[in-house]
Amino acid sequence: MVLRNPFVTVIVTGVPGVGKTTVLGKVAEMLESRGKRFLVVNFGDYMFSEASREGWVRHRDEMRHLPLRRQLQLQEMAARAIRIEGEKRLGEEGVLLVDTHAVIKTSTGFWPGLPENVVKELRPDSIVLVEAPPEVIHERQMRDRGRVRSDIGGVEGIRELLSFARSAAMASATLVAASVYIVENVEGRPEEAAARIVELIERLR
């Protein structure tokens, strides 16, 4: 059986610097102005709130110093908490948007952002990949050094990460019969990418 939530569930992913959060802000504005019932959640926020509740960390920065297996446990706990939140706050007409990554590059390799235990908890209808040319992402990362923490390895490193994100998204989508939806975030026009995501939401219904 295909696992689905009563509400439409869209996971929005993108590599650091692609402008995903700006795009999601525009999506929220558009859904708001249309009077849609929706919820945008940030996966990392839920990991932090689960970790705090368990008393494992006090500050967000402490999370990445937790043992890896504990981080993986948090990933699964966050997925479950997000689904429960959706069930509480959204009816059949609602839309859940989850802001996260298809793949995360760390010093221990490329981790799937949506491994089986997470994606089967979230039950998405679609996994969105917000993309941009590697050169553009690189420039944005250079401008925004404070916020983008990880060293992604220049334009070639970004190209590799984008490629792993695609195959990771497809592997996750295969587990839950979701679609993979590519959205280009053209420099300076995040509202276009947002409009394409709103279009997707309308069609998933």
Added chain:
Amino acid sequence: MVLRNPFVTVIVTGVPGVGKTTVLGKVAEMLESRGKRFLVVNFGDYMFSEASREGWVRHRDEMRHLPLRRQLQLQEMAARAIRIEGEKRLGEEGVLLVDTHAVIKTSTGFWPGLPENVVKELRPDSIVLVEAPPEVIHERQMRDRGRVRSDIGGVEGIRELLSFARSAAMASATLVAASVYIVENVEGRPEEAAARIVELIERLR
């Protein structure tokens, strides 16, 4: 445990315009002339017959207007019906060939043609990708506008679709320990691609 049917099961996939149906026709002729017991089924036909039986549609064209979640349900129902048909019609010496797609491009994104719930129902020994150079596929699509419905986005779009088809096929194959078998359909020589598929069938036994 590795899931397998008593008979050899080969899923034959290819993007629209690659010439898959022609190749499968040749495969059928070759198996026929060798006196093999086999069954070639079209996945879409089974989706339609399941949908008709349920009274959800009367014409094939109505299928793509069904709600997406119903289409996904039909996909799973078709997979089960195909396996049952194989069990009825084929013994241990038989071969089941399933004509379908590794990935389907629609306005809601790239959908896996063989998500977990489908591929575990079909239980293939091998997933074949019939491929051709993007430029050749593009030309065939242009010649055959009536039949090939979807706008695939030019040569670049076809290249992207071929790439997603490969990663989707590998993701599906990983779930059932099947192989991914690449066959190039050289322009004007579908019998060569067919011969390679017949070779595969002989070796899977």
Added chain:
Amino acid sequence: MVLRNPFVTVIVTGVPGVGKTTVLGKVAEMLESRGKRFLVVNFGDYMFSEASREGWVRHRDEMRHLPLRRQLQLQEMAARAIRIEGEKRLGEEGVLLVDTHAVIKTSTGFWPGLPENVVKELRPDSIVLVEAPPEVIHERQMRDRGRVRSDIGGVEGIRELLSFARSAAMASATLVAASVYIVENVEGRPEEAAARIVELIERLR
């Protein structure tokens, strides 16, 4: 729930000719000199010992002549035997290194080396891909014709195999929430690749 062994488990993969076995030899030396408890196992050896125990073969070469479905059964039996060996020989502080392939090219196609039934038995923390430029791998294969049996299809064939290895590794990693860790084996400097794997092991703890 994320499946994990009590000990750290790292699967080391690489295409024939990439120099994986040399690298793993260096990793063993480094772990030895640091007084680490570890176990390096070769997946093929375990398949052979399982096959011998069952009386299915007497010589290693006979294995590839077994029916394909029996080979798949052996693959799963080997995975279980390896995990049991790890449980017997390693405590929580130990490290299990499994020498195998992410994908295997044969006349019946590209077979996943870590299909669901195998990877969920092995329960890796990380899947390492030892890589090198296709041209370098090709040269090594040419020098070493005796040992490298399969015809991999020249530089283009190696490039394709490397690409399938990446998507297969990511598909397997998605099933068990493992990372995919890329290590380049630079010609003449296997100790650098080995050092990167030792670094990974330290960080996975």
